[in-house]
Structures are given as structure tokens and as C-alpha cells.
Ligand SMILES: Cc1ncc(COP(=O)(O)O)c(C=O)c1O
């Protein structure tokens with residue numbers, strides 16, 4: 165268990181009320197699969213039926229948008245943090 | 256704490272843009288089930304006013320109440336909107352378009368940018384939902400608008416900006432008594448933090464959990480343009496893009512007035528303007544890709560420096576679908592654009608306005624706009640907020656002793 169994942173409040177109902185979870189994997193995609201296996205309701209909220217990220221959900225690896233680091237294929241390692249946030253408007 | 260004069264203000268229910276689930280009016284802009292954005296649900300059979308009725312009403316965004324997600328009397332920010340629209344023949348000539356008008360939101364009240372419109376709607380939604388604190392993530396103008404309108408309403412505000420914004424935007428926010436927080440990083444970091452802040456505290460974060468209401472305020476720019484042109488639609492409208500919401504809402508606004516039978520003419524072609532050093536939406540158009548590739552912003556146009564535009568895909572589709580397009584311009588062209596606008600119209604705009612003017616020039620160069628077009632340029636912000644961007648370019652003015660002969664010499668030399 166090495167990657168910390170923070171979820172938006174509305175998803176906590178799919179994870180027994182937890183906003184932060186630990187997960188395994190060496191890419192973002194593997195972390196998402198690990199979570200999807202443990203919390204079946206959560207999987208479809210993080211990836212579409214083709215296993216791709218949604219346009220309206222942004223995932224950050226530590227400080228950066230994963231799309232700047234290869235998207236779901238971005239490599240992760242122990243101690244990294246993934247933050248899932250709904251995409252929001254400009255200002 | 257001031258207690259507001261609470262009038263009978265209500266916020267509309269919301270509907271998911273992805274799965275169509277409906278929600279009562281709420282402090283959340285995302286669907287519980289699928290995380291997709293929510294939008295207000297307008298009653299299809301509501302009675303719409305005629306042109307004559309509209310003309311009798313107050314000269315503010317609330318004139319168009321039937322197309323805004325607030326019902327009843329607005330409790331706050333009643334006089335926002337109705338900025339000047341005027342023809343600018345000297346600019347039209349210089350640009351090489353048939354006719355041009357400026358929609359001048361650089362003098363929007365109270366905070367000198369079009370963000371006053373969206374905040375007025377969000378603030379009334381916050382009142383309707385019984386919230387007692389406002390917040391936002393901002394590139395500067397939204398910070399000014401939230402700080403100003405919250406101060407007047409007597410509500411505390413928490414405002415998050417990138418640490419190194421222009422002085423005018425920082426001071427103009429703090430002076431209103433806002434809790435201003437400068438975040439290390441660029442806007443996309445601020446944005447992410449605010450998504451978490453909105454989740455954690457019970458605040459109305461206008462562009463996060465009140466976003467479904469907030470965004471609708473931008474439509475009033477389209478409504479006013481149509482109204483002020485005597486219900487005749489222009490051929491084309493040019494506006495700057497950050498998150499991509501404004502151009503999308505302009506399109507919706509014109510479309511709603513066409514559906515209501517209020518206007519003559521076709522849906523205008525909408526053109527979006529970005530700085531070349533932060534142009535993810537123009538990139539989408541030019542590459543034809545279906546997903547935004549985020550960029551790290553690095554431009555003097557700080558107010559529109561959003562590298563990860565939430566409405567980017569929608570905006571690109573709307574521009575293309577309307578027959579319009581997008582253009583990106585260099586920082587040098589932005590300064591030239593600011594100067595061109597000021598020297599042909601007397602309007603001093605901020606960097607985003609420079610982007611709009613310079614992008615219009617570029618679109619003429621590309622043959623997408625030309626002598627047959629009647630064009631409205633949306634000038635969305637004020638130049639006195641971004642003095643840093645132009646002060647070097649204007650150079651030093653001569654200093655003289657208070658003696659007439661020195662002035663005579665100077666005049667003779669020009
Ligand atoms: C002056 C100005 N114009 C235009 C925009 C673009 O708005 P949008 O994020 O809706 O694309 C902004 C956004 O911050 C702005 O400050």
C-alpha cells in the first residue's frame with residue numbers, strides 16, 4: 165500500500181465514507197484498477213467504459229495534472245499522492 | 256455581522272449535463288452520481304417577456320431575469336451590468352473590418368471587469384441557499400468582483416490567487432477586506448486547492464460549488480449586445496478565453512434570444528482569443544484533438560492564463576459550430592493591441608482586452624474576418640489593473656519648466 169489517493173467528498177459514499185485511501189500500482193491506471201477492484205462503485209467514476217479518464221474529472225500526481233505526465237500511463241511510486249478533483253471553471 | 260435584507264430570492268434546480276439526473280437547488284456544481292457538471296433547469300413553459308416589456312425594465316443584468324437561474328427579487332448587486340456598447344469606426348478601419356463595436360466591460364460596476372456579471376448571479380444564489388461566506392479561485396478579476404460584491408453585501412470572503420498577480424488586482428481585492436490568500440504556483444494549482452477548499456468548508460465558492468449559477472451570468476453580455484444593437488445581431492463577436500466559459504455562454508445567450516423571437520439575424524460567429532503562451536483551446540481547434548492537452552501558462556495576460564480549461568472542449572466545439580474560430584497572439588502583440596484600442600477609441604483595457612484586439616487583427620490576416628463583417632469586440636477588463644504590462648512600452652514623457660518657450664519648442668519638434 166503505497167500511493168495515497170484523495171477523493172472529492174461526493175465520492176466518499178462509494179468508499180465507506182473515506183476521503184483518502186491507500187492504493188497499489190506503478191502507473192495511475194493500475195492505481196485506478198486497484199481502487200476499482202476494492203470499491204466497485206468507484207471505478208466507473210474515475211474511468212469510462214473504455215478505461216479512459218473523463219474530461220470533467222482531473223487527476224493530479226502530487227502537484228501536477230497527470231495529463232502533463234502521460235495521463236493514465238504516468239508512473240507512480242511509493243509516497244506519491246493522487247488527488248481527484250472535478251474540473252472547475254476559470255476565474 | 257450585517258444581516259441581509261432577505262428578499263424572496265430563490266435559486267433554480269439543477270440537472271446533470273451527462274446523465275440528466277435532477278437536483279434541488281444546491282451548493283454543488285457536480286453530479287453526485289457521475290461528477291459531470293450540473294446546469295440550471297429552466298421551466299420550459301415559463302412566460303418570456305416581449306421586447307417592449309424588456310425595454311421598460313431596469314438597466315441591469317436583472318432585466319433578463321427569465322434567462323437567469325435566480326427567481327424572485329435579487330437581494331444583492333442589483334445594478335450590475337448594462338455597460339456601454341458603442342461603434343468604433345477608427346478601430347474598424349485600422350482592423351480592416353466593415354464595422355466594429357466595443358462592448359465595454361472595462362467600466363463594469365463595481366469592479367471593472369465582466370466578472371461582476373457572474374458574481375452578481377452567484378451571490379444571489381448564495382443568498383438563496385442561505386450561505387454566509389463567499390470564496391473563489393481567481394486569476395485576478397474574479398477576486399476583485401467577489402471582494403467588492405461580498406463587502407457590499409456584508410459577507411466575509413476567502414479568495415485564492417496565484418502568488419504573483421499584478422499589484423492592482425491584489426490591492427483592489429485586499430482593500431475590500433477580503434481574506435486574500437496567495438498560493439504558490441500558477442492558476443491551475445489554485446484551482447485544485449479551491450476544489451478541496453469548497454469540499455471542506457461550507458462556503459459558496461463562486462466558480463466551484465456555485466459554478467452552475469455563476470456561469471449563467473456571462474449570457475447577459477450577449478443579451479445586452481442584442482438589446483443595445485436594437486435587437487439586430489452582429490455577424491461576429493470576439494471574446495477572450497480562459498476556462499472557456501464566456502464564449503460558450505455568449506453563444507447560448509444569443510441562441511436563447513433567437514429562440515425567444517426577440518432578435519433579427521443569425522447566430523453570430525463566435526471567435527475566441529488566447530495568448531500564444533497559454534492557448535490550450537486554440538490548440539484544440541488547430542489540432543482537431545478531442546481532449547484538452549494542458550499547458551503551463553507563461554504570458555503577461557495573467558487574467559486568462561488558465562492552462563487546464565474546464566470548458567475547453569465545449570468552447571472549441573461552440574466556436575467551430577458557430578462558424579467562428581480562435582486565434583492566439585504573442586505577448587508583444589497583446590501590448591500593441593492594448594495600445595491600438597486606446598489610441599483609436601480612448602478605452603484603456605487590460606491584457607485580456609489586448610488579446611481580443613490582437614486576435615481580431617490576426618483573424619483578419621487569416622481572412623476569417625473582413626470588410627463584410629460587423630464585429631463586436633468584448634473588452635472584458637480594465638487597463639488600470641495591469642499597468643505593469645504596458646508601462647515600459649509607453650516611454651517617458653518630456654518634463655519642462657513652467658515656461659511657454661519650452662512648450663513652443665516641444666510643439667515645433669513634433
Ligand atoms: C478579463 C477577462 N476576460 C475574459 C476571461 C475569460 O473567461 P472564461 O474563463 O469564462 O473563459 C477572464 C477570466 O478570468 C477575464 O478575467
Ligand SMILES: [Zn+2]
Nearest residue numbers: 271274286289
Ligand atoms: Zn450525472
